[in-house]
Amino acid sequence: MTTTSTPPTSGPTQAGSTAEPPHQKASALATAHSQLANAVEILGYDPGLHEMLATPRREVNVSVPLRRDSGEIVLFRGYRVQHNVSRGPGKGGLRYHPSVDIDEVRALAMWMTWKCAVVDLPYGGAKGGVSIDPRQYTQAELERVTRRYTSEIMPVIGPERDIMAPDMGTNEQTMAWVMDTYSVNQGYTIPGVVTGKPIPVGGSLGRxxxxxxxxxxxxxxxxxxxxxxxxxxxxxxxxxxxxxxxxxxxxxxxxxxxxxxxxxxxxxxxxxxxxxxxxxxxxxxxxxxxxxxxxxxxxxxxxxxxxxxxxxxxxxxxxxxxxxxxxxxxxxxxxxxxxxxxxxxxxxxxxxxxxxxxxxxxNAGGVVVSYFEWVQANQAYWWTEQEIGEKLEHRMHVAYQGVSSLARREELSLRDAALVIGIQRTAEAHQIRGLYP
Ligand SMILES: NC(=O)C1=CN([C@@H]2O[C@H](COP(=O)(O)OP(=O)(O)OC[C@H]3O[C@@H](n4cnc5c(N)ncnc54)[C@H](OP(=O)(O)O)[C@@H]3O)[C@@H](O)[C@H]2O)C=CC1
Ligand SMILES: O=C(O)CCC(=O)C(=O)O
The missing domain is CATH 3.40.50.720 (NAD(P)-binding Rossmann-like Domain)
Incomplete structure (x- = not known):
């Protein structure tokens, strides 16, 4: 396991670049950095704060070996990036897709930070991924990959540290394996380490x-x-x-x-x-x-x-x-x-x-109900589907109206308005905590 706190490729130089050469695919990270640079310009933040917002707080990069059902050994790369944890634990999905790489996970983790802040959840942003095409592997193989990946990133996850959920290529079964692996290692059942779990092991209605x-x-x-x-x-x-x-x-x-x-x-x-x-x-x-x-x-x-x-x-x-x-x-x-x-x-x-x-x-509705699932797991009391539905609708309504009225007032696109709200709330947490003078 390698853990780094300052990745080599992030920072305001990249973050500030907005021009892609024609007909060249822009990477997710280039898009995320370009969006951040726009919002930072609107907010008038200085380069130090910009760099802090552009840079993941912690990254874990692991090898995930798999013994296939046939006996063959294959090796995947696995990642967990905690972009920001100033508003609360890291939160974000786990992706299984062949194109997963560290830069994609960095971008997805950054978007989770802004997203959680836009809908005002007490979370930072994180994301994980494994470079595997899940369609090519059996359930037994996917279970082994998931358990190995979880074991490798165990030191950085937990209900108060970083909480996973499904994303592309993963599902509630994947989350059950993550929860079980984590719980077995801690010695007791800890449903709050993941969200998007099956209902019988502490999942939420409506997720x-x-x-x-x-x-x-x-x-x-x-x-x-x-x-x-x-x-x-x-x-x-x-x-x-x-x-x-x-x-x-x-x-x-x-x-x-x-x-x-x-x-x-x-x-x-x-x-x-x-x-x-x-x-x-x-x-x-x-x-x-x-x-x-x-x-x-x-x-x-x-x-x-x-x-x-x-x-x-x-x-x-x-x-x-x-x-x-x-x-x-x-x-x-x-x-x-x-x-x-x-x-x-x-x-x-x-x-x-x-x-x-x-x-x-x-697409913030997923993490909103993930938050409800985590709250329910922490209090060991579960709400009805109707309660979840009403709470979700209310939170989405408040978030949409906040973004839309800022967009109208300041003549911004909905994207810039959402980014400004998410980034401002994140920066405010940094400043109040004293992490940024
Ligand atoms: N799940 C969640 O709660 C959340 C997901 N998201 C985002 O939503 C998106 C989809 O996630 P999710 O639905 O969970 O993922 P899934 O793995 O469940 O589904 C992905 C879908 O995209 C299709 N797909 C893959 N590649 C292509 C392509 N090149 N062109 C067209 N379709 C393609 C897949 O096709 P096939 O079925 O053939 O593989 C599948 O239908 C991702 O960007 C994810 O990050 C955002 C917020 C929350
Ligand atoms: O439910 C969650 O925690 C996060 C879902 C996710 O990965 C996302 O919103 O992109």
């Missing part, structure tokens, strides 16, 4: 759909500002995983016309609206949205360019960039994914009059 529910609350709020209701709106969703699938289902349940969805294998399109309940059955049988009858195939690029009211990217980073953002015809982009829009993509969308509801606000 499975919370991120998507939050996406729907913010979509509704954004449409309402233009006098529209969900039942007036057409929607396209990129990604049909935990976030995208439930967002599509909730939106369709509330009367929106979900005309297209996709996954990594491709997409499907029906201008009259997809039967999302039937699509869930198709995905359960086949593992992909592709091949769903009563719909036309569509590729992921064409989906982004559909003439819909709302586009919800809910898959990977950087899909709306200097090449694709020009093609977007939606009036609203509501970011279910983390970092789906690059800095160049953002500028193009703004120029074309597309309103972006940013990730650190739009």
């Amino acid at each position: 499975t759909t919370a991120t998507s529910q939050g996406v729907v609350h913010t979509t509704k709020a954004a449409l309402a500002e233009a006098g529209l209701e969900l039942s007036d709106a057409s929607v396209a969703v990129q990604g049909f995983g935990k976030v995208g699938s439930h967002a599509a289902a909730i939106l369709a349940g509330q009367g929106a016309r979900v005309v297209a969805v996709s996954d990594q294998y491709g997409g499907i399109h029906d201008e009259d609206g997809l039967d999302v309940a039937a699509l869930f059955r198709h995905v359960a049988e086949t593992g992909t949205v592709v091949g769903f009858e009563d719909a036309e195939p569509i590729d992921n690029h064409a989906l982004l360019a559909l003439p819909v009211d709302v586009l919800i990217p809910a898959a990977v980073e950087g899909v709306l960039d200097d090449e694709t953002a020009h093609t977007v015809k939606a009036r609203w982009v509501v970011e279910g994914a983390n970092g789906p829009t690059t800095a160049a993509g953002d500028r193009i969308l703004a120029k074309n009059g597309v309103t972006v509801v940013p990730d650190i606000l739009a």
Whole structure:
């Protein structure tokens, strides 16, 4: 295990750079640094504070060996980055994806800091990842990988230190393995070390759909500002995983016309609206949205360019960039994914009059209910689904109104307004605690 407190690649020099060469993929970290630099400029912070906000507090970089069911040994890289812990313990998901690397995890951890602050949770921001494609491994293999990764990062996690949750490629079963590994090592059951657990071991009602529910609350709020209701709106969703699938289902349940969805294998399109309940059955049988009858195939690029009211990217980073953002015809982009829009993509969308509801606000419903789960685990008393739903809606409403009114007052984009709120709250915690003079 290597633990460093000052990573070599962060800092205001990178943080300040906003220009990407044309047709070169902007990394998630470049996007995160560019967003931070914009907000720091608006806030008028000095370079020392900027550097502090740009730099992760702690990073853990581990090897995760796996003996496959066949006996073969393979090795993965694992990471846990605690970007900031000034407002409380680190909080953030664990990602299993082949493209995971330290810079991606740094970006995701930074976004968690701002996100937790925007919805005013007593947390800092963290993220973890393992460079594995979970689709290629058996459940038994994934369990061994998860337990080994957890053992390696054990010194830095815990209910008061850093609390994990599912992200891309992981799920509530992964969280149960993390919790069990951690608890067995401590000698007693500690449900508060992870959130997004199965209900029988201390999970919260409503967590499975919370991120998507939050996406729907913010979509509704954004449409309402233009006098529209969900039942007036057409929607396209990129990604049909935990976030995208439930967002599509909730939106369709509330009367929106979900005309297209996709996954990594491709997409499907029906201008009259997809039967999302039937699509869930198709995905359960086949593992992909592709091949769903009563719909036309569509590729992921064409989906982004559909003439819909709302586009919800809910898959990977950087899909709306200097090449694709020009093609977007939606009036609203509501970011279910983390970092789906690059800095160049953002500028193009703004120029074309597309309103972006940013990730650190739009997809915060997941971490909000994670917080409720942690509170429930700590007090060993669980709320009803209705209580969770009402608390989530209230918190998302307050956060959206705070961001939206700052945006109007200061003539900022919703992204800059959300960043300013999140970054200001984080910097304030630093200053009050005396970590920054
Ligand atoms: N889970 C949560 O609570 C939260 C998640 N997020 C963010 O939401 C996003 C999605 O996460 P989540 O739903 O949990 O992840 P999942 O792993 O559950 O689902 C990811 C989805 O994206 C699809 N996908 C992967 N690559 C591509 C691609 N290149 N083009 C189109 N689709 C693709 C996957 O396809 P396939 O099914 O074929 O693999 C899958 O449908 C991530 O950015 C995550 O960080 C944000 C807040 C909370
Ligand atoms: O629920 C959580 O703790 C965090 C979920 C997450 O990883 C995210 O919001 O990006």
